[in-house]
Amino acid sequence: MHHHQSGRHFLQIPGPTNVPDRILRAIERPTIDHRGPEFKGLGFEVLEGIKEVFQTKQPVIIYPASGTGAWEAALVNTLSPGDKVLMYDTGHFASTWHKLAEKLGLDAQLLPGSWREGAKPEVIEQVLVDDKNQTIKAVCVVHNDTATGITSDIPAIRKAIDSAVHPALFLVDTISSLASIDYRHDEWGVDVTVGGSQKGLMLPPGLSFNAISEKALSAFEKAKLPRSYWEWQDMLEANKQGVFPFTPATNLLYGLRESIRMLLEEGLDQVFSRHRRLAEAARAAVQAWDLELNALIPSEYSNSLTAVVMPEGHDADAFRKGVLECFNVSLGNGLGRLNGKVFRIGHLGDFNEPMLLGTLGAIEMGLDLAKVPHRPEGVRAAMSNLVENNR
Amino acid sequence: MHHHQSGRHFLQIPGPTNVPDRILRAIERPTIDHRGPEFKGLGFEVLEGIKEVFQTKQPVIIYPASGTGAWEAALVNTLSPGDKVLMYDTGHFASTWHKLAEKLGLDAQLLPGSWREGAKPEVIEQVLVDDKNQTIKAVCVVHNDTATGITSDIPAIRKAIDSAVHPALFLVDTISSLASIDYRHDEWGVDVTVGGSQKGLMLPPGLSFNAISEKALSAFEKAKLPRSYWEWQDMLEANKQGVFPFTPATNLLYGLRESIRMLLEEGLDQVFSRHRRLAEAARAAVQAWDLELNALIPSEYSNSLTAVVMPEGHDADAFRKGVLECFNVSLGNGLGRLNGKVFRIGHLGDFNEPMLLGTLGAIEMGLDLAKVPHRPEGVRAAMSNLVENNR
Structure with a gap:
């Protein structure tokens, strides 16, 4: 070789x-002071722009981390030790998210799957209906499993949760679908959407995302899993000023700005x-x-x-x-x-x-x-x- | 403005x-397959090279995260909920690390400081001597506090811990001293050294480090704080093959390779x-x-x-x-x-x-x-x- x-x-x-030259040229600009006046322009533009990509009017958190980190963030910000979560084994990445949940001390149930079909809304609905005491706190689904080439029907799963009249949060991984396959955080009623930089956003790896709902923010108030790096609160506070509570990955944010511009230019x-x-x-x-x-x-x-x-x-x-x-x-x-x-x-x-x-x-x-x-x-x-x- | x-x-x-042009040019190279044959050359070179910068023969973990993440990693890999840790308020960053430890559910004691002097070895020694039941599990010190311009004497603090005949782990933050001020992970008997990319390494932010000792690895076996993204075990396993357990920040690793080459060229x-x-x-x-x-x-x-x-x-x-x-x-x-x-x-x-x-x-x-x-x-x-x- x-x-x-x-x-x-x-x-x-x-x-x-493949990272387009426009983005490679953007990230190679000299790093700037992330507490200085120039940074806020960058901060506000990416924080606003990324919402359009998630098709949401709600906040999107940007982490200096790869996608695995945003998985962890979605769980530690909304859940408490021992909480039951329902996951669906649509492929390798669904099963990896399940292992991560277990490591964090959650009681994570993985519904079996063939890895050749998507998550079945009717199976999820039945499990939720059977959960009489509503002990399941979150349903976690991978929108597009990168290992199997299979997309699950997120609006249908939302409908299944609603039909079961179950209060569980709905957490969705869009790492390999965001900005490639239609995905609507608000319209589809998702509570936390997990995304990453290195797929449809055309960036190098190193940034990841949590788009969050009002309901997720309420869950955050009560969630007791220990967290600090991933914590939403400090992020949301700082983001109001166009900045971040700890050092952001500035050069990748240059790339993200260019990526969002390119996506919106194309439409x-x-x-x-x-x-x-x-x-x-x-x-x-x-x-x-x-x-x-x-x-x-x-x-x-x-x-x-x-x-x-x-x-x-x-x-x-x-x-x-x-x-x-x-x-x-x-x-x-x-x-x-x-x-x-x-x-x-x-x-x-x-x-x-x-x-x-x-x-x-x-x-x-x-x-x-x-x-x-x-x-x-x-x-x-x-x-x-x-x-x-x-x- | x-x-x-x-x-x-x-x-x-x-x-x-300031990121030198050599590094900016390195990070703007197209992203490669992090599971492909070309990647391992990069992986092995940075994983071996970074050891020289920490002056260690022991493993150094590389995270796609900023420095705050490596702080969290040092704690969650070595400690259990409620564990006592001793910190020293040498400045803003020491106090921020303390807040982070509390958020993670540790019982973190912050020794007061004037922010105009470094950590006093004799004060640490006395606290450890007074800790008859040896309930303190770790001593955490910032080598160079970025907020105050003050360097603490790490070998003297090591000596203080030894004089107190206390088994606490020794965790040191070198985010703003690594590759700028002499620092010796092995010789100075530090158990976890925390580093970041955006200071002496001359890289953009987005990479951070844990250099670890044998003793830290033993503590890891018993440490019960929940962790997944930060976990050392999967990292160490994958690193043996020159790769990473989840997607690394490839372009920043290009930069790290160039940074290490530049540092070793200069000496x-x-x-x-x-x-x-x-x-x-x-x-x-x-x-x-x-x-x-x-x-x-x-x-x-x-x-x-x-x-x-x-x-x-x-x-x-x-x-x-x-x-x-x-x-x-x-x-x-x-x-x-x-x-x-x-x-x-x-x-x-x-x-x-x-x-x-x-x-x-x-x-x-x-x-x-x-x-x-x-x-x-x-x-x-x-x-x-x-x-x-x-x-």
């Missing part, structure tokens, strides 16, 4: 995503439809190759990544290694129980048609080199699909 | 410090003596101005920043505002009980003689414009001092 590789690297893991609706268009073309390629999608239900197909099942007897990681070494394209590996069995194509963030076709071409050639049975018609199918959708 | 300011900004707060001894030389010249200027240092004891003078007491009847913040608006130089404000009463000159990180003289010149002119009584001989005195030390 240490031979020279010409041309631009294709970072087609499902995040971190969120356009961002979502571009992701959908490119994702459909990627799936058309997989189908043409005669390979299997990990996702079983079309309405749950992820528009930010596609997980492809490797045919029996072929190692996904050996194939990925070949694609990287020969064609300078990084693909995502199978995580947890999917290890070696799937590869993942990230098609989110700063991404367009030729980038997708280059990626799919490298995969098609890689399948050939690795002698994986397939029809070499994926790229052709993707092109037809893109042309058709362009008419 | 929105009129045009020509030339390079002088970021002379005591951190974030740590040279780095420390450069900071000492420039700090002495800054203090010579303060003395020549006939202004008062906040630090009272010469052996405790900080070599990374100088806090200057404003003469009675003059507002330090109004003066700072003038220096920024007229001369494009940011100075540090007085924090906590020193608010409005001191200004702070940061002279750490990527810093040299002409940068210091430019800074001191702006201050001298600013004192004149703000009609603060002083002798206009500070720059001259600094130059004489520098020339003398250069002979």
Whole structure:
């Protein structure tokens, strides 16, 4: 892997995503005084702008931390030791969030899942109806599981909680869907939305987010899990002045400002439809190759990544290694129980048609080199699909 | 403040410090796959290299978080709810660490201090001797308090703990001394050393560190404070492979690699003596101005920043505002009980003689414009001092 590789690297893991030059240039500006007068302009712009991305009028907390930290923040700010939380095993990241909750001393129940379908609203509703004493304090769902390429129906789960007439908080992870797949914090009645910088926001990793509701803020008043770094209160107070209670990741905030500007220039609706268009073309390629999608239900197909099942007897990681070494394209590996069995194509963030076709071409050639049975018609199918959708 | 300011900004707060172009260019490289083969080279290099900066052969944990997070990490990995910890109020940052410990559910005792002197080893020793049942689990000291410009004598405090024959852990914050003032994690017998990226390491904020001892690792086994993001175990396991258990702040790690290379090229001894030389010249200027240092004891003078007491009847913040608006130089404000009463000159990180003289010149002119009584001989005195030390 240490031979020279010409041309631009294709970072087609499902995040971190390719960081556009505009953002790279923004973050390389000299660091400024985070207590000085210039900073507030930056602070106010990102704190206001990020709300538009979450489609909320409520506060969004920005942490100098990666996404895992924002998971922890969502829990420690709203819950107390031993509290029951209901989670749904839609994939590796859902199960990792579950482990994190247990480590924090929560009584976290993980509803089983096949990792090939999204969270079932009716299952959640039944558990909540059966919880007569309403001891469950929060329902935690991953909107788009980065490991499986499956999106869960957040409005339907909101409806399920409401139908059960249950007061549990609703916590949603949008790390790999935010700014790629339509997501509405306010309209969908989510209490805490967890986000990260390195996916649809097109930034390097190192920033993460909690969008919060009034109900979450009330829960905060009573929540007893110990917290300090993640605490909302100090953040909200300082944010009113456009600043942060402890040192923020200034240069990544430069990048966030540029990211928000780019997203709003394109328009969120356009961002979502571009992701959908490119994702459909990627799936058309997989189908043409005669390979299997990990996702079983079309309405749950992820528009930010596609997980492809490797045919029996072929190692996904050996194939990925070949694609990287020969064609300078990084693909995502199978995580947890999917290890070696799937590869993942990230098609989110700063991404367009030729980038997708280059990626799919490298995969098609890689399948050939690795002698994986397939029809070499994926790229052709993707092109037809893109042309058709362009008419 | 929105009129045009020509030339390079002088970021002379005591951190974030001026980020050198080499590091800015390093962090603007495209983000790579943190699970791919190229990453490990970066991972191993920073994980090994950072040990040299802490002067340790033991593991150093790297967090995608700012320094406050590494404070929290040091506590949650070694202590249990209700544990007694002994802290020393050397300044604003010591008292902030104390508040954080209380928020986490620790029984944190803060020994009073004047904010004009460092931690007294004999006071700590007496408290430990009086703690017959040895209920104090940790002694926490800030090596260099960024708010006061005072350095505490860490080897002497180690000796005090040993003289008291007390088993408490020794936790030290080096956020504003690491890579600026000589600090030896192993030789000085510290159990957890807390560091941050945005000071002597010359990086933007967003990375922080825990250097740990064998004894700290044993304490970790029994420590019961809830933790997940900060947990050492998963980090140490993953770090063996040059990777991280959750998404690292890749672009800041590019910067860290460059920072470590720069520090080792210069040589740590040279780095420390450069900071000492420039700090002495800054203090010579303060003395020549006939202004008062906040630090009272010469052996405790900080070599990374100088806090200057404003003469009675003059507002330090109004003066700072003038220096920024007229001369494009940011100075540090007085924090906590020193608010409005001191200004702070940061002279750490990527810093040299002409940068210091430019800074001191702006201050001298600013004192004149703000009609603060002083002798206009500070720059001259600094130059004489520098020339003398250069002979």
